[in-house]
Amino acid sequence: MQSRSARLAGTARDPVHHPVFARYYARASVAAETRLGMAAVRGRLLTGLSGRVVEVGAGNGLNFAHYPGAVSEIVAIEPERALRALALEAALRADVPVDVAPGTAEALPVKSGAFDAAVLCLVLCSVRDVARALAEVRRVLRPGGEVRFFEHGRGGGRVMHFTQRTLDRTVWPPLAGGCHVARDAVGALREAGFVLGPYRRLMMPENGPALPQSYCVLGTAWRPAGDDPAGGG
Numbered sequence: 001m002q003s004r005s006a007r008l009a010g011t012a013r014d015p016v017h018h019p020v021f022a023r024y025y026a027r028a029s030v031a032a033e034t035r036l037g038m039a040a041v042r043g044r045l046l047t048g049l050s051g052r053v054v055e056v057g058a059g060n061g062l063n064f065a066h067y068p069g070a071v072s073e074i075v076a077i078e079p080e081r082a083l084r085a086l087a088l089e090a091a092l093r094a095d096v097p098v099d100v101a102p103g104t105a106e107a108l109p110v111k112s113g114a115f116d117a118a119v120l121c122l123v124l125c126s127v128r129d130v131a132r133a134l135a136e137v138r139r140v141l142r143p144g145g146e147v148r149f150f151e152h153g154r155g156g157g158r159v160m161h162f163t164q165r166t167l168d169r170t171v172w173p174p175l176a177g178g179c180h181v182a183r184d185a186v187g188a189l190r191e192a193g194f195v196l197g198p199y200r201r202l203m204m205p206e207n208g209p210a211l212p213q214s215y216c217v218l219g220t221a222w223r224p225a226g227d228d229p230a231g232g233g
């Protein structure tokens with residue numbers, strides 16, 4: 001068994017350490033699969049993918065069961081150790097080969113240009129540096145490679161915007177594992193140099209009350225085909 005000091009040394013080195021949120025998310029995310037229709041959203045997010053895929057901030061690995069058989073390999077990066085342990089279990093049950101690895105979106109521990117697709121699912125809300133994370137996604141995709149994203153963020157009218165910004169400046173990130181509710185995933189992808197494909201806005205839950213975290217977007221973007229293969233910028 002690991003000693004207490006070894007455990008503490010380990011957690012001190014973890015770039016993302018949200019043990020309470022991780023325990024909550026592990027339960028709530030499984031319930032959301034059926035109650036909020038998340039399983040269907042994950043299916044839509046991943047449909048038609050093929051080749052080598054990097055999934056950034058894979059959490060407890062709930063996407064793994066939804067990858068099509070044409071995907072040859074998934075490298076799933078997850079910095080939070082409790083969620084990563086659950087992702088490892090999910091990887092063992094998956095029909096496609098999944099490698100789960102520690103790391104952060106801001107410094108993906110994988111080679112440049114190595115992936116046909118990158119999956120961002122409810123993760124841009126939580127990374128520390130969105131621009132840096134997206135520069136990394138651009139780096140690791142091959143030119144012409146695809147980003148599939150499902151993110152929540154800014155939405156609603158003025159009152160909702162105000163509420164979202166206030167939450168982001170106060171209680172939300174510390175309570176929700178670093179999550180923010182007022183980010184703009186589509187704008188950030190565009191600013192990072194991706195070519196936006198089709199995307200659609202949706203509410204989660206679809207027919208429930210509009211909560212600050214309800215405003216979602218599901219879509220596709222590409223690393224430009226003529227992008228310098230050596231870098232992301």
Ligand SMILES: C[S@@+](CC[C@H](N)C(=O)[O-])C[C@H]1O[C@@H](n2cnc3c(N)ncnc32)[C@H](O)[C@@H]1O
Binds near residue numbers: 056059079080106122
């Ligand atoms: C709301 S959860 C979503 C998990 C999973 N993608 C899903 O669809 O259920 C946010 C995830 O982002 C991860 N995360 C937080 N900061 C991160 C970072 N800097 N780089 C990569 N992942 C990060 C968290 O550990 C957590 O797994």
